[in-house]
Amino acid sequence: MKQIESHRISGGNQGVWRHQSNLLGCEMNVAVFVPEHEEGARLPVIYWLSGLTCSEQNFITKAGAQRYAAEHGVILVAPDTSPRGEDVADDPAYDLGLGAGFYLNATQAPWAKHFRMYDYVLEELPALIEAHFPASYRRSIMGHSMGGHGALIMALKNPGRFAAVSAFSPIVAPSQVPWGRKAFSTYLGEDEAEWRDWDATALLSKAQERLPILIDQGEADDFLEPQLKPWVFAEEADRLGHPLTLRRHQGYDHSYYFIASFIGEHVAWHAKALMA
Amino acid sequence: MKQIESHRISGGNQGVWRHQSNLLGCEMNVAVFVPEHEEGARLPVIYWLSGLTCSEQNFITKAGAQRYAAEHGVILVAPDTSPRGEDVADDPAYDLGLGAGFYLNATQAPWAKHFRMYDYVLEELPALIEAHFPASYRRSIMGHSMGGHGALIMALKNPGRFAAVSAFSPIVAPSQVPWGRKAFSTYLGEDEAEWRDWDATALLSKAQERLPILIDQGEADDFLEPQLKPWVFAEEADRLGHPLTLRRHQGYDHSYYFIASFIGEHVAWHAKALMA
Numbered sequence: 001m002k003q004i005e006s007h008r009i010s011g012g013n014q015g016v017w018r019h020q021s022n023l024l025g026c027e028m029n030v031a032v033f034v035p036e037h038e039e040g041a042r043l044p045v046i047y048w049l050s051g052l053t054c055s056e057q058n059f060i061t062k063a064g065a066q067r068y069a070a071e072h073g074v075i076l077v078a079p080d081t082s083p084r085g086e087d088v089a090d091d092p093a094y095d096l097g098l099g100a101g102f103y104l105n106a107t108q109a110p111w112a113k114h115f116r117m118y119d120y121v122l123e124e125l126p127a128l129i130e131a132h133f134p135a136s137y138r139r140s141i142m143g144h145s146m147g148g149h150g151a152l153i154m155a156l157k158n159p160g161r162f163a164a165v166s167a168f169s170p171i172v173a174p175s176q177v178p179w180g181r182k183a184f185s186t187y188l189g190e191d192e193a194e195w196r197d198w199d200a201t202a203l204l205s206k207a208q209e210r211l212p213i214l215i216d217q218g219e220a221d222d223f224l225e226p227q228l229k230p231w232v233f234a235e236e237a238d239r240l241g242h243p244l245t246l247r248r249h250q251g252y253d254h255s256y257y258f259i260a261s262f263i264g265e266h267v268a269w270h271a272k273a274l275m276a
Numbered sequence: 277m278k279q280i281e282s283h284r285i286s287g288g289n290q291g292v293w294r295h296q297s298n299l300l301g302c303e304m305n306v307a308v309f310v311p312e313h314e315e316g317a318r319l320p321v322i323y324w325l326s327g328l329t330c331s332e333q334n335f336i337t338k339a340g341a342q343r344y345a346a347e348h349g350v351i352l353v354a355p356d357t358s359p360r361g362e363d364v365a366d367d368p369a370y371d372l373g374l375g376a377g378f379y380l381n382a383t384q385a386p387w388a389k390h391f392r393m394y395d396y397v398l399e400e401l402p403a404l405i406e407a408h409f410p411a412s413y414r415r416s417i418m419g420h421s422m423g424g425h426g427a428l429i430m431a432l433k434n435p436g437r438f439a440a441v442s443a444f445s446p447i448v449a450p451s452q453v454p455w456g457r458k459a460f461s462t463y464l465g466e467d468e469a470e471w472r473d474w475d476a477t478a479l480l481s482k483a484q485e486r487l488p489i490l491i492d493q494g495e496a497d498d499f500l501e502p503q504l505k506p507w508v509f510a511e512e513a514d515r516l517g518h519p520l521t522l523r524r525h526q527g528y529d530h531s532y533y534f535i536a537s538f539i540g541e542h543v544a545w546h547a548k549a550l551m552a
Binding site: 007008009010011014061062064066067218220249251252253255257258260261 | 527536
């Protein structure tokens with residue numbers, strides 16, 4: 001891993017690293033915040049998955065999470081949102097291709113060659129983080145919008161893997177909304193039965209672990225009704241008795257101003273589970 | 277004033293407003309954060325002046341100041357760094373023209389027509405803020421780099437006007453460094469005697485008020501030696517007995533990661549003076 005940025009913040013280090021991903025077949029950037037810590041200590045890791053159009057930069061420059069990670073002694077890892085590079089398939093739309101990997105493993109040409117963000121976030125990235133940073137094996141995951149959905153499916157599909165999961169303004173039922181239907185039909189094909197393995201609401205009934213979920217959603221979010229519909233997920237969680245805390249906040253929109261307002265509570269929620 | 281952005285954050289509102297500036301002869305954007313407050317309350321205002329290349333956006337998206345302003349009940353105002361528009365004089369360099377107003381009143385053609393950021397920040401902008409927002413007449417001022425220098429000269433030239441002044445990584449002696457010499461010779465002309473009225477270190481000996489100054493500076497700042505030289509200002513303050521707290525922080529650079537690390541302490545410093 002090659003460090004391409006290094007900044008001191010809140011007593012720790014915000015780095016950006018570049019590495020060759022064998023899995024994705026391209027170079028990837030990943031942002032890693034390591035708080036001040038005692039020599040030899042191994043710290044738990046919170047993974048952050050960003051939304052459509054984002055890179056590894058958005059979260060580290062806008063969320064203000066580092067001060068809370070420093071306070072709780074946790075590492076923050078923010079990967080990019082898709083494979084990158086000239087030979088990676090793309091689409092002119094903002095919600096497909098580069099910046100729109102949807103944290104799944106594509107099965108359809110030409111996407112299947114590079115678009116394997118699910119395996120990357122679940123396997124290749126943690127192995128790198130645990131090899132190159134003072135990271136323990138305690139992991140949790142959170143994200144925003146498309147990345148909120150990514151966090152939900154990572155946790156739901158992998159019982160025992162994550163100590164906590166939370167999301168800001170997540171897509172929760174991609175099979176039922178335009179962003180998700182477009183991405184799934186493109187990356188996974190037209191057979192909707194295949195989609196159920198990648199849809200958080202569909203996965204909830206198969207979850208083998210009752211890991212509590214925290215979701216924050218702004219009521220003034222333009223995407224709330226057409227794309228997000230958190231009530232679909234909440235109704236399913238309620239039906240199944242899956243522990244979900246869904247907080248709806250008046251006046252907040254889909255931006256990082258919303259994330260910055262509540263990121264401290266999310267980091268505290270994760271830290272409590274990671275230190276338990 | 278026309279609102280062009282509105283976001284809820286930390287219980288308050290982060291707006292961006294556009295208005296015709298009669299003084300600058302162009303339209304200007306200004307960012308205003310108003311915390312939650314009681315009906316009819318008038319809140320003190322901290323003005324933030326950004327550095328070279330910035331607009332009104334950098335501070336509000338990257339510094340994480342809103343949570344502290346909400347906690348202390350103060351308004352934050354962040355103007356743009358120069359006049360803007362197609363008929364405004366510019367230069368291809370990043371440190372002259374658009375984004376590089378230096379918070380002075382230019383006397384040289386073609387700059388004198390629009391580049392009057394000093395009068396704008398000191399007079400026109402506060403009048404607008406106090407007319408359109410729940411703002412009291414209690415004001416303080418802070419800034420970064422070029423904007424740190426702007427804050428220093430605003431306070432030094434106007435005794436009694438500001439309750440507090442502070443700066444991150446400021447230019448302190450523009451007459452003695454390349455950024456300042458280039459800007460001053462361009463905007464003010466070659467007669468260096470004219471520069472003394474716009475140079476914080478030169479102004480310190482004329483200050484009629486012993487307003488305490490807080491400066492934070494990163495030791496890993498690439499601009500520290502060639503452009504900033506805070507020791508020049510510190511030596512003059514020491515000679516004059518002017519109260520200055522200069523804190524030098526190991527490992528921190530010139531970026532918003534540094535500002536984000538200490539902005540909470542600056543807002544608290546200002547709030548204490550504003551509420552006194």
